[in-house]
Amino acid sequence: MSNLKQEILKLLKSDRFISGQEMADRLKVSRTSVWKSINGLKTEGYSIESVTKKGYHLKEHPRYISPTALKVLVEGSSLFTRMEYLETTESTQIEAMQKLESQEGAYVVVALEQTKGRGRFSRPWASPKNSGLYLSIVLRPNIPITEIIRFNLFISLALSEALDAAFGVESGIKWPNDIYIKNKKVSGFLTEVVSESNVINAIICGIGINIYKNEDVTALGTATDIESEIDPDREIDLDDFMKKLIHNIEVYYDRFINEPFSSIREEWKSRSIVFNKKLKITETNESYVAKVLDIDSDGFLEVLDEAGEIRRVVSADIEL
Structure with a gap:
């Protein structure tokens, strides 16, 4: 059976108020168990408000993954x-x-x-x-x-x-x-x-x-x-x-x-930022400036260095 806090968190993420009784009925647990789990979520950083006759609502998420x-x-x-x-x-x-x-x-x-x-x-x-x-x-x-x-x-x-x-x-x-x-x-x-x-x-x-x-x-x-x-x-x-x-x-x-x-x-x-720029490329024993021409079918860069030589970059450190 899943952890009760996990199930309650799923319900609170529905972007609406939900009563403690509704949660208890849906999860087949007591209102006290719901209340304890909500307090547990609060200690994890969740801001949960309670409004009379409306129920609970998730206001803010923690500043970290809970x-x-x-x-x-x-x-x-x-x-x-x-x-x-x-x-x-x-x-x-x-x-x-x-x-x-x-x-x-x-x-x-x-x-x-x-x-x-x-x-x-x-x-x-x-x-x-x-x-x-x-x-x-x-x-x-x-x-x-x-x-x-x-x-x-x-x-x-x-x-x-x-x-x-x-x-x-x-x-x-x-x-x-x-x-x-x-x-x-x-x-x-x-x-x-x-x-x-x-x-x-x-x-x-x-x-x-x-x-x-x-x-x-x-x-x-x-x-x-x-x-x-x-x-x-x-x-x-x-x-x-x-x-x-x-x-x-x-x-x-x-x-x-x-x-x-x-x-x-x-x-x-379309998401790459290395094309059409002069880049400093550092490989195992050498650093040089080059312009990226393309990326081949294996995922390696094809670059043109300042001497006019086309190189294939397999593993390197690149500085913009």
Whole structure:
């Protein structure tokens, strides 16, 4: 049986007043049980008002994804089977890695704070408490390791579309792992794999999103957050965003497994911010300036450097 708080939260999200008695009747529990669950939701950060003869109404969502809402999403997911919710951790990537042998299937690790969050090339990712969304997803695709760049492109599209749908922004993708709004980074993800004989047994994808204004993030100069980019009157509903994100990951992961990159290539290009710009590209032993010409069917960039040579970028750090 589902947790009672989860069922009551679903009813409160109906965008109308609902009486305690109606909830009790529909869920076949006592009014006291309903009252206790509502108080439990309040402790998770939900602002719930009670009006005589009208009932309860959800006024505001918490400034973080609540454990109850996350359980609702995972229980209804066609992909994920388990979730781990943490107040604080060094890194959701570390937590997810440590659970690979004890947990089967696909699962999610979410934290309100990371003390040692990191991005690509081991760069630190500022992860202050209740300021962003920090999670790692674990997937088990059993595919050749050469497919990982294609995975990044599908997931970047899933993330960008979810941000736009939930918050009304216009985000863009910087190949291969970053999401930008108005030329500032709002989100990034780190993809790591566990493989054997060049076959991927597990993908661990850590996602960081700047949600609320924070001095640590603002001080970077190159970063932004959702709160700074949306209409001041627009509510930030992280439950709704996570619902859209999980759904998009389910959809695009299924497409990644079953379709070539060409099926999303034009859609991805329409969201890309790397075309028609001079970029600094840093590969293993070399840095150079180049202009992106195209992205090929494998997901690799085709660029024209300042010497007039066309290059194929397989793995690199790109600066706008």
